[in-house]
Amino acid sequence: MTQGLFDAFYLPPALAETAETSVQRFGPAHDSVELRLATVSPAVIPDWIEALRTARAELIAQRSAAEVHRTLERVAQRFQNRDDAARRNAVDWLARMGRFSPPMIEQALMDTFEPLTSGGVSRWVASELGSASALDAPTPDRHGVPRLAFGPEWMLQIYAGNVPGLPVWPFYSALAMRTALFAKTSSQEPVLAPLLARTIAEEDPLLGACALVVWWKGGTTELDRAALERAPAVLAFGGENAITSIAREANPEAKVVLQGPKVSVAYVASSSLTRTGLAALAARAAYDIALYDQQGCLSPHAIYVERGGQVGPAAFASALGGALEQLRDGLPRRTPGPREAARVQLYRAQAHFEEALDDRGTRVLASAEGTDWTLVYEDGARFEPTPAYRTVRVHAISKPEEVVEALRPAVPWIEAIGLDAKGSDRRKLAAAFAATGVPRVTSLGSLQRPELTGTHGGVHRLLPFVRWSTIESGAAKRGTGKRPPAKSRRPSGKNRKRG
């Protein structure tokens, strides 16, 4: 299926008829892919938005939220099914884009779509809104007060291409609220979102008519502006400059969620450092490091390992090196570009320099040839992101306070902490790390599998965009609670009020 030209956009049939298209090359010069794109201009954007609004009005009239959720779950099931054309196309084209190896793409699709199948969408909506039916009719909240939830009329979503599967949950979040979706893809990964939209349209053309997916070069001011100034809701992923400019251009009335650049870290407590558990522990850590070649915000760049366990941090480091070596074939990496590899090489050379001077007990472990993996071991806690592509720093530490202290200035750039600890130790550590304000504390080995019902960047996936209509009984007593005690209110002629 990877023969021929791929339509890296999705426009509902009525819009596709009149849209102009062009063919562009994506990816590195020596291995580029030709994709057909819809031509986006400031003139067509308002027309497209209008078409989305019309389709959305029809969707609201004809489909309950529950029906929409069932359609979305069916689509997720198709992407889970290895024999389905949607799934095969996704794997083929994501592989053609050359950013990740096929086993990694398979894993990404599995992890992304699995939670959305078999009632997953409706459970997700219920977990955030109290009940999935709150989108259809006033539904009592947990205090018994009936409330009706509204998603925005339409939403602008701007994706990053750093990890495969990134557009899926945002895409679903809009449609699950019966919110129309105007999606802009990244030049690194412009294929999955259009495939998803097409598959949704196959299952329900009316729902499909509520989404469009296009690409334009990020930072094209007049296009960014034409979309951003109209959007009642914006969800955007990107680098610092992109996020800053989106924040500046967005309509001040809009509900905006921006997900900027971040990384993750891990913490291994001494209670987890047992002889028998070491290999499995190292494998969990290696998996979190290797998946998506540390391109995502959930990839650990530093692992803090407590001293005082049955095995020490140095033994953990060599076990981790072994586990990373195994994943060279088990979960192959994409070879980084020359600039990226040059950064890894400089990082390695610097680590060898520090090793030579023995400043912090630095030791370098690395793949025999190539930049496949690099592990720098040192004493003491500090935080510094690595140049990625399976480059990690392991820190031997004595107590969690050292790590909390080291992370404090970096908290705005940390998305998650992968924790490995046992029993009450785990509870205590989790509480200490949550107190730093890092948005997510999870288990090592699960860093790359966030909960659909959890948060990203510390905010929920639906709630920030929802507006409520609450039906009060009108029976609440007036004026109670704000009046000072009667004793102190000596009635005077001038200031008397009726009780």
Next chain:
Amino acid sequence: MNSEELRELERELVGLVNGADVDAEALSLRLHRFQTRMIPEYGAYVRHLGGTVETWRSIPAVPASAFRTHDLSASRNGGEAVVFETSGTTISLPGRVRLRSTRLYEASLLRSFSRHLLPDGARLRAVVFGPTREEAPRSSLWFMADRVVRELCSGGVWIVQNGEPRWDLADAELARAEEERRPILLLGTTLLFQAYLDRCDRKRVRFRLRAGSRAMDTGGAKGTGIEIRRKEFTFAFSRVLGISPSHVVNEYGMAEMGSQFYEDRLLAEHERRPAREGFVIPPWVRTRVLHPETMREQPGGALGVLVHYDLANLETPLAVQTEDVGALVNGRLILEGRLPEAERRGCSLPFERFVDRERARS
């Protein structure tokens, strides 16, 4: 004893830079041995890596980032004449290059500059788009501008004062040169020039500078999120100032290196031949291009990690491993186009945000 050896090496290296017939290979090995002894951190690194050094190619290169983390100078702390700083980052201190003597550094910079900017022997008045050396005493770039103005020019004006660009000063200086029909020399950072050219466009200010006027810009726009296309940039010089694109010469350098590389375009015009692509490597510098994965030497034309061997580095290690990527084509250095990689990477934290090894020296 050591300072005598230092002076002797300096004398020979200055001779080499000025074109004396010296065995550069033997000199580089002597210099390496001296540096291994005199720079303790570098010596420890060399011993740690092991191996024997028999040719300049096997001299261990120090990672450019090590200037940030360690003192890599042969001269005693406090005994230096200048301290140059590399750019600092969010979490790291700036790197330092301490020099007891700037003789070799000056010889190298003047030699390269006159060859590539003043091959006709012109003595021009300079407009420096930057601060004076006094205002920016830790900058190798503004030290260089200062030496160029004082040694090779008929005077100059500095348009950054108290950290602020004074466009009015630039306007006045350029207007005077235009009126007196006198060619001038502009020196500065790419970003500052870009800001001035944009501002002239906005205000519809135009100059028609005398033929022979020229500009040297350095630094690019790396790390700023601003993309500057070279062609548009040189064309703006022609449109706004009347300086021919052949007379806008880009420089590549870093505080960790005593030498600078220049584009060939002005020299080519002077020699009445077509310009060759890339940066000219000074005769006393060797650059190796290593495969980014294997770190083995790449054949000509192939991209790789740049490692420079600079005989203008006397008091700091002569071999420096960079994170720059480029290729050697007919002995010239082609730098890999600077893609806004960090921006494209999306939600992963760009490494550069923390460890920005930008070579900006201003």
